[in-house]
Amino acid sequence: MIYDSIIIGAGPAGITAAVYAARKGMKIAVLSKNIGGQVTRTSIVENYTGYQEISGIELAEKFNDHLKEFNFKFKKTEVQNIEKRDDIFIIKTSLEKFQSRSLIMATGAMPRELNIPGEKEYKNKGVTYCATCDAPLFHDKEVAVIGGGNSALEASLQLTKIAKKIYIINNTSTFTGDKILSDKLEKNKKVKIFHNSETSKISGDRFVQELEFSLNKKIKKIAVQGVFIEIGFIPNTKLVENFIKLNSKNEIEVNLNQNSSDSGIFAAGDCTNIPYKQIVIAAGSGATAALSAFEYLTKSKN
């Protein structure tokens, strides 16, 4: 059996692509490790049209419900290898092999690491990359949030309700996240903000006790029990790095039709070079990718 399209990933981009492709009558399969992608790690979503306020988990469940409306193959699995032979893509998981005429990459991104001493050693011992998961464990504790984008600001805001003191360590001169969030943090007495600050070391005994950073070439040390690392994401593009064009950030380069450098591979969401990594943008680009794949298939059949 040869599918019209295989969609890899089931975050907002992959799910929207699947919905559009299914409605076009395309024979598709969706292969993904999870449903919802990074949405599930977001505590509250307030900028997805139609929902003034919805939790990430709930939004992911809504996506899943939408996915279930259609009768196509969904496999919870990890793709291990992709090959192209005579215009047919061969997609391998650990147990199975799929074939398709086109491919929609919606593989998203994973949290970026700081790569500083102590980070690995203290992972799950105070260092965390999932504020929604672990923030409740820092009740009345002192914590540091590393980063200055929306993820960092949202994590900090969530922590203002739980922790005793929140230090925000940002390596640029201003926050890159939304003003509506940074305004709230700047007014909060529990929050202390350090801009132009480079985090350099995490240390402790059994658990995290101290964080070191440099500000104006001086080393500062703060006592913290938790370190929330929210410094952006690395695109999941290893599967295709050898046969389509990636940019310097390892994002898949796409045109306005979400088409990559291979005419049969489309890509959408955070794994691509689209400028803003937002749920609504990922979803929109997923729709474009599916429609473009449909057009590609129609043309190549003629």
Added chain:
Amino acid sequence: MNVIVYTTPTCPYCHMAMDFLEKNNILFEEIDISKDDEIATDLIKRSGHIGVPIIEIDNRFVAGFDEEKIKALLYL
């Protein structure tokens, strides 16, 4: 076998871990540690981990939804 999954309400990996156990017909108890500081502190001390989920299988701990480790401890 005694299986406990320690969770917080907004943790997606906790849901994934519990789905996995359910699918494999493993009976488990879920404890939401965001509600009780004492339980959380005690668990952190005993397991050496801060972060959820923590899965306790007959007094042995798995940090995070680590399918391979869970399978090994449950002989799946």
